[in-house]
Amino acid sequence: MNVRQRLSPEDMRDRIVAVAEEHFRRIGYAKTAVADIAAAMGMSPANVYRFFPSKSAINNAICAKLMLEVDQLMESIARAPESATDRLRAYFLELHRNNKDKLTHEHRIHDMVEVAMAENWPAIECHCNSMVSFLARIVADGVRTGEFRAVDPEAFAQTAFDAAAKFLHPTLIAHNADRDQLDQVSRITDLLLAALRP
């Protein structure tokens, strides 16, 4: 009920994001109104608007949270002590699994991602750039140890990331929602590693 009296502004934002995320996942982005989120928290819509100017702003905050989680996972893979080859495999497998799990198990989330991609392209592009730089770190390590041939790590990582769109891009994953794409992941990863042979 009077939840806002107990929480700091920061905590209030987190709480609104959590409640909205639960609604978007259960009911769908399009069918959820800010009034529904407010009602679930025992607040007036006006109060929600004190923290977020629009439903779209709430959605962007949810997507930012999801992207931060992936960032942390991929950074831990890039920093792991394994060989560059093993880390490159883990990178694509985990990124695929992460994107696919979110889209498959949480069907509604796809709408949220599509809305965010349409409305907030800079944030998504920034997220993709961050993904590419983790991959570039792995490639640079492999070049340094002689595991890979001497490529420009940033340029190669960007190209490799683009070449993995079939199993990383939310839209194409959604097209293949009922198909196991693990074979595709491993075939394309093999191809990337073949291109990196010294």
Place this chain on the structure above:
Amino acid sequence: MNVRQRLSPEDMRDRIVAVAEEHFRRIGYAKTAVADIAAAMGMSPANVYRFFPSKSAINNAICAKLMLEVDQLMESIARAPESATDRLRAYFLELHRNNKDKLTHEHRIHDMVEVAMAENWPAIECHCNSMVSFLARIVADGVRTGEFRAVDPEAFAQTAFDAAAKFLHPTLIAHNADRDQLDQVSRITDLLLAALRP
């Protein structure tokens, strides 16, 4: 006007397909009714239905025609006398240009392709298989001449085709409608050729 008195059933089908294609491109697939196509030909809708059971069937015929044109273009590239490397480059560049031109210059066609992809997946899959087999022929030639390392041509071609989704897939091309993707085409093609180095 009494166009159907002058034409054979085969020609009638071609004529309906041509008129429908013009309407779909100008007005859009969703906004065109079979009655509009019939009216433009001075026929009754019932007469159009004698040749095609539904608007979707007309759309599938249009898509089949477009796919046949691409088939012929790609086959001529696969059979050309150039080196396998040059043919592989030409293959991806022309296939990208073809898909992009159709989606960019003829904006409405995207709806038709999306409808066909949703309603007539076997035809699209069959088209993709045919594209992959032209690519496999190029790869096999390169393996035979020693230009490429010894890969399984069919398997490599399938993986390479998937790795090119970013610039071949209609949905992703549509996302990048206002961007020049030629740099992407050349970077991914270089990566594929690097993977084929002997």
